[in-house]
Amino acid sequence: MLKKITIFLLLIFIFLTIIYSFFYASFNLDIEVLKPVSDGLRPLTTKNFTFRRVFNLNQPGDAKSDYYSSKQFTKLKVEVYSSSHGNFYGTSQKTIGEGVEGVLNKPEGISIKEMRLEKVPNIVSDDFIDNLTNDIPKYSNNTAVMKIYLLSTYEPHPTLTGLTAGAYGFVIFKNSIEESSEDVSIRERLEKNTILHEVGHLLGVKHIEKDRCVMDKIVDVPGRGRINLIPTEYCFYDLQAIQDANI
Numbered sequence: 586m587l588k589k590i591t592i593f594l595l596l597i598f599i600f601l602t603i604i605y606s607f608f609y610a611s612f613n614l615d616i617e618v619l620k621p622v623s624d625g626l627r628p629l630t631t632k633n634f635t636f637r638r639v640f641n642l643n644q645p646g647d648a649k650s651d652y653y654s655s656k657q658f659t660k661l662k663v664e665v666y667s668s669s670h671g672n673f674y675g676t677s678q679k680t681i682g683e684g685v686e687g688v689l690n691k692p693e694g695i696s697i698k699e700m701r702l703e704k705v706p707n708i709v710s711d712d713f714i715d716n717l718t719n720d721i722p723k724y725s726n727n728t729a730v731m732k733i734y735l736l737s738t739y740e741p742h743p744t745l746t747g748l749t750a751g752a753y754g755f756v757i758f759k760n761s762i763e764e765s766s767e768d769v770s771i772r773e774r775l776e777k778n779t780i781l782h783e784v785g786h787l788l789g790v791k792h793i794e795k796d797r798c799v800m801d802k803i804v805d806v807p808g809r810g811r812i813n814l815i816p817t818e819y820c821f822y823d824l825q826a827i828q829d830a831n832i
């Protein structure tokens with residue numbers, strides 16, 4: 586009898602392992618035949634926090650409901666990791682407090698916590714960013730966490746100003762912003778724009794082709810006198826895209 590139960594439990598264990606491996610591979614490995622499974626199930630599963638943790642769902646947009654909705658998390662803590670390569674402009678702190686808060690449903694508000702990164706190279710590769718950003722943040726009670734990393738230069742694309750790092754954060758490349766213009770007000774606008782753009786990705790929005798919208802793929806850095814061409818607020822189409830991504 587005991588032997589039968591053992592075999593039965595073993596079979597159940599093997600069965601569950603196969604099921605888990607199948608879904609884990611569908612969601613996390615880039616296997617072409619499994620793509621329809623991932624694409625079809627992903628939107629249904631991202632709302633469930635536990636499921637997301639169990640299956641390691643960590644692509645931009647996977648945590649959108651943590652940020653957008655007030656159902657499970659009524660507060661947001663933004664962790665800003667700065668390095669010796671620079672800090673945020675003061676206006677960027679405000680952008681997180683006001684510009685970002687405006688599109689999130691967080692009745693208890695957003696808090697910002699500054700942290701320090703040591704020994705960060707000047708030029709960073711994808712591997713470096715993956716290693717730095719792959720740990721999923723620790724939420725507490727009703728507080729979701731978003732992480733922002735201030736690094737210097739992105740090796741594969743040195744003029745890039747921002748990049749999402751998984752579902753829970755993004756990188757700002759300070760050197761690209763500093764070199765974009767001699768005019769500090771333009772640099773500030775570009776940093777603000779980049780923050781809003783990357784938050785848009787974390788909320789599940791892809792690029793939209795509309796000039797002067799934050800979620801447009803390309804930002805033109807204009808010469809002096811035309812600085813208002815860099816959008817620093819979500820436009821109508823951005824807001825609609827954020828809403829559509831979170832139905």
Ligand SMILES: [Zn+2]
Pocket residue numbers: 782786792802
């Ligand atoms: Zn983008």
